[in-house]
Amino acid sequence: MTTATTHRRVVLAARPHGLPTPADFRLELAAVPEPDEGQVLLRTLYLSLDPYMRNLMDAAGTAYAPAVRLGEPMVGGTVSRVAASRHPGFRVGELVLANAGWQDYALSDGSDLTPLGDLAQPSLALGGLGMPAFTAYVGLLDIGQPRPGETVVVAAATGAVGAVVGQIARLKGARVVGIAGGADKCRYAVEELGFDACLDRREPALAERLAAACPDGVDVYFENVGGEVLDAVVPLLNLGARVPVCGVIAHYNEDAPPAGPDRLPRLMATVLQRRIRMQGFIILDHYASRFEAFRRDMTQWIEAGLVRVREDRVDGLERAPAAFIGLLEGRNFGKLVVRVADA
Amino acid sequence: MTTATTHRRVVLAARPHGLPTPADFRLELAAVPEPDEGQVLLRTLYLSLDPYMRNLMDAAGTAYAPAVRLGEPMVGGTVSRVAASRHPGFRVGELVLANAGWQDYALSDGSDLTPLGDLAQPSLALGGLGMPAFTAYVGLLDIGQPRPGETVVVAAATGAVGAVVGQIARLKGARVVGIAGGADKCRYAVEELGFDACLDRREPALAERLAAACPDGVDVYFENVGGEVLDAVVPLLNLGARVPVCGVIAHYNEDAPPAGPDRLPRLMATVLQRRIRMQGFIILDHYASRFEAFRRDMTQWIEAGLVRVREDRVDGLERAPAAFIGLLEGRNFGKLVVRVADA
Incomplete structure (x- = not known):
């Protein structure tokens, strides 16, 4: 297999204030690296774009991953093909799940690679059979624990996580109310x-509409957005409701605490009086114990047509920054994936 | 046994705005009621004063108990003596745990009474062997789940709940940092x-002092106050920390959401990134499953001198309103109990 000598990569050019702009990223050319003994060279086929990446653009990074350094490639999960191998465990041509980031080529010592075999649709490993769906599975089933007849609310209802949350909740016999941005997404969620x-969050009076759509209150709120959706849900939470907290995308772009009123006291009073369990989770913690069960169940559900997975595919690495900014604004429709190369 | 024909009761005269004032209560005389068939007449010996009562003064009441109606006696747990009985299960002279409220006499059909036998210090049934200590036990052990060597933070550290939380946490091998109002309380908590x-919350720079006192972060924060203590704790919470939410006394007197900045986004981001489990509980839910274990353990700990219980005793029903207002301001020192009568 021949490889190019230079490749493209998208690096962090500046740390954003608020919503990132195209100027915070820079597409540049670099030499394709050479694998050392024990390493493989990976060719990126598909790059996953996910909201958590916004947190890694801030200097502080996160509790689970360090910040991307200025001038370094943006990080990200990928489906990659082994282009050259000096590692006994991987052969050229093999398809792997990797963390190659926003670039055409990357090196790996193999420790973070998962062989994908002959997966019919490899990009599923980034979505419906990958991290976002696994996040939905663990958060909903292990923390949310919906029971038949209960009401589950999830925002970003057609996104990579929310769509799977809602469909699994339906499989478990719960009533599911989604929230999404736009009539087309809402129609898709229902039909x-x-x-x-499914309620359009762009229409007025979200709180009133949500109350009307949840006449028996809310038993599980899968928190992946924060902001006004949380405000609308809190008054509806039933005794003993569960709130898995997977993301607060509405706040990722905030530099400082927003102006008042202070909504914390009301939340705490609700947590107390309604005996709410609110629990944050980071999916990295759960691979060892739960990924096999997830892969087995999800493969079966997808094959049986019980869970549908929609991909929002963008062509070309150079379009990753704009697509990512759109993701933070809720403009994607399905799991956002960048097709970087065909083979 | 002879009984008076009139008795005193403290009724809710007005719904408070913010901190209650003496004018929100009224001490009045009423006829001592006559028990019907199946009822007992109870003479109040000790009345418990607890922060939850503030919530019942608001028209909305709570999810676990309705509001006190205007003109009706304030509710409250009591140690009472059976003064007259037309109930086959209770004989005159017997000591019972009851919910007789802020008055000298009350009727009961027996369903809410617990015989106290010959408890050496009957008022303990309202504190160290009663609801506040049971709240500490369930919240700390079942939700907080401290492990040896972990750091537990509790505010109102010398109060009826906080003092027991800290002492049980020590018994379980945790490091305990308290927060209390005043140097004398802090000295008592440590010595x-x-x-x-134990940190004095009245001194400046609480957040910095708490960080210094918790060099390994905070694994369990028993939330019974809210407000600035929560603010100081949040940045220190470790991965996987647990936050049992038993009360938010700092906010009970608020009519409306306080001015900003809005502290909710920071809390949610912390819950997510540090995988925090925050869980509200109302102790009424746990009597059936956990009270016997609590009573057994706690009796043993008190008798062995492993847990100390301090009572802040006020003499006379007429002093209940002022004592209760003081409780909401943190002026009590130990479990607040009103001695209403001697026998």
């Missing part, structure tokens, strides 16, 4: 994903 | 209750 209802 | 440290 294609089988949600019982 | 008498065995806390590893």
Whole structure:
């Protein structure tokens, strides 16, 4: 297999204030690296774009991953093909799940690679059979624990995580109310994903509409957005409700605490009086114990047509920054994936 | 046994705005009621004063108990003596744990009474062997789950709940840092209750002092106050920390959400990134499953001198309103109990 001598990569050019702009990224050319003994060279086929990446653009980084350094490639999960191998465990041509980041080529010592075999649709490893769906599975089933007849609310209802949350909740016999941005997404959630209802967050009076859509209150709120959706849900939480906290995308772009009023006291009073369990989780913690069960269940559900996975595919690495900014604004429709190369 | 024909009761005269004032209560005389068939007449010996009562003064009441109606006696747990009985299960002279409220006499059909036998210090049934200590036991052990060597933080450290939280945490091998109002309370928490440290919340720079007192971060924060203590704790919470939420006394007197900045986004981001489990609980839910274990353990700990219980005793029903207002301001020192009568 021949490889180029230079390749493209998208590096962090500046740390954003608020929503990132195209100027915070820079597409540049670099020499394709050479694998040392024990390493493989990876060719990126698909790059996953996910909201957590916004946190890694801040100097502080996160509790689970360090910040991307200025001038370094943006990080990200990928489906990659082994282009050259000096590692006994990987042969050239093999397809792997990797963390190659926003670039055409990357090196790996193999420790972070998962062989994908002959997966019919490899990009599924970044979505419906990958991290976002696994996040939905663990958060909903292990923390949310919906029971038949209970009401589950999830925002970003057609996104990579929310769509799977809602569909699994339906499989478990819960009533599912989604929230999404736009009439087309809401229609898709109800007609294609089988949600019982889906509310357009761009229309006025979200709180009133959500109350009307949840006449028996809310038993599980899968928190992946924060902001006004959380505000609308809190008054509806039932006794003993569970709130898995997987993301607060509405706040990722905030530099400082927003102006008041202070919503914390009301939340705490609700947590107390309604005996709410609110629990944050980072999916990295759960691979060892739960990934096999997830892969088995999810493969079966997808093959049986019980869970549908929609991909929002963008062509070309150079379009990753704009697509990522759109993701933070809720402009994606399905799991956002960049097709970087065909083979 | 002879009984008076009139008795005193403290009724809710007005719904408070913010901190209650004496004018929100009214001491009045009423006829001592006559028990019907199946009822007992109870003579109040000790009345418990607890922060939750503030919530019941608001028209909305709570999810676990309705509001006190205007003109009706304030509710409250009591140690009472059976003064007259037309109930086959209770004989005159018997000592019972009851919910007779802020008055000299009350009727009961027996369903809410617990015989106290010959308890040496009957008022303990309202504190160290009663609801506040049971709250500490369930919240700390079942939700907080401290492990040896972990750091537990509790505010209102010499109060009826906080003092027991800290002492049980010490018994379980945790390091305990208390927060209390005043140097005398802090000294007591360290010297008498065995806390590893106790910070005076009235001194400046609480957040910095708490960080210094918790060099390994905070694994369990028993939330019983809210407000600035929560603010100081949040940045120190470790990965996987647990936050049992038993009360938010700092906010009970608020009519409306306080001015900003909005502290909710920071809390949610912390819950997510540090995988925090925050769980509200109302002790009423746990009597059936956990009270016997609590009573057995706690009796043993008190008798062995492993847990100390301090009572802040006020003499006379007429002093209940002022004592209760003081409780909301943190002026009590130990479990607040009103001695209403001697026998």
